[in-house]
Amino acid sequence: MGKSKSQKQQKSQKKVQQYLKKKGYKEKVVISQQEINQSIKKSKSPSQNKSHHQSPSSASSSTGGKGKGLSNLQQSFQKKLEGARFRVINERLYTCPGSEAFEEFQKNKSLFRVYHEGYREQTLSWPSNPLDHIITWIKQRHQGAVIADFGCGDARLAKTLNNKHSVHSFDLVSVNSLVTACDIAHVPLANNSVDVVVFCLSLMGTNIGDFLREANRVLKVGGHIKIAEVRSRFQDKNEENMKEKEKQGFKMFLNVLKEAGFKIIHKDFSNTMFLLLEGVKMDREIGEIDETYSIKPCLYKKR
Secondary structure (H helix, E strand, O other): OOOOHHHHHHHHHHHHHHHHHHOOOOOOOOOOHHHHHHHHHHHOOHHHOOOOOOOHHHHHHOOOHHHOOOOHHHHHHHHHHHHHHHHHHHHHHHOOOHHHHHHHHHHOOHHHHHHHHHHHHHHOOOOOOHHHHHHHHHHHHOOOOEEEEEOOOOOHHHHHHOOOOEEEEEEOOOOOOOEEEOOOOOOOOOOOOEEEEEEEOOOOOOOHHHHHHHHHHHEEEEEEEEEEEEHHHHOOOOOOOHHHHHHHHHHHHHHHHHHOOEEEEEEEOOOOOEEEEEEEEOOOOOOOOOOOOOOOOOOOOOO
């Protein structure tokens, strides 16, 4: 007597768990039966099995990259798992202080790799990348400037500009020789030592005021701060209130920037996904920054 449909599904799910356990992952990842069936069907399709004489080496190399040697089913599991890990790490970065994020990433530096691989995949669907705008702005307006890139990732800004600029790149983990690992609320730069500070989608912790205070410390008077941020962080899910909520959220952010010692001289809302701000450090004392202030986290939907 053949196995029932439910027994076959249980066997498939068991294989999933065995595979994940073998890979050493502890995160809870749900692979739907539909995804399993689709992957199995794909792996058995004629296009994937044109010849019975295909060599083992050619079969494994056909997947390429990270999926090398994995079946379609295993690649489906791996992709879903990595997406889930990215969303978990992303949420953690938005909902904890920068000091905690730095400590956690220093203990497990692979988190940084997982996060930025997921981040790079997200950028593929963007209408434009705000870092491209910032690079162009610096080239046109700040030739030869000393720049501090707060939350630099793999230091693309420095790689692009270092020939004609001096760029200091900071993030939670040093992925190459251009990056200094630190909590960006405490960067290893002298007071009043840089011309431009950049925050490109990097105001992620719950202590944004500390990051802005540190930016003020290292900037020269009259130096520029450039911020790119996701517009939805200032909006409301309710479409009827979205524009009004964005105005209110943005106004609060501008007040925090003012208290941090900056005068905003340019606002760019031309992109539907991102906003861009340019500010100048004023010659005055920093005001009382609300320590509880935080922009709404930018969280991705769980799939």
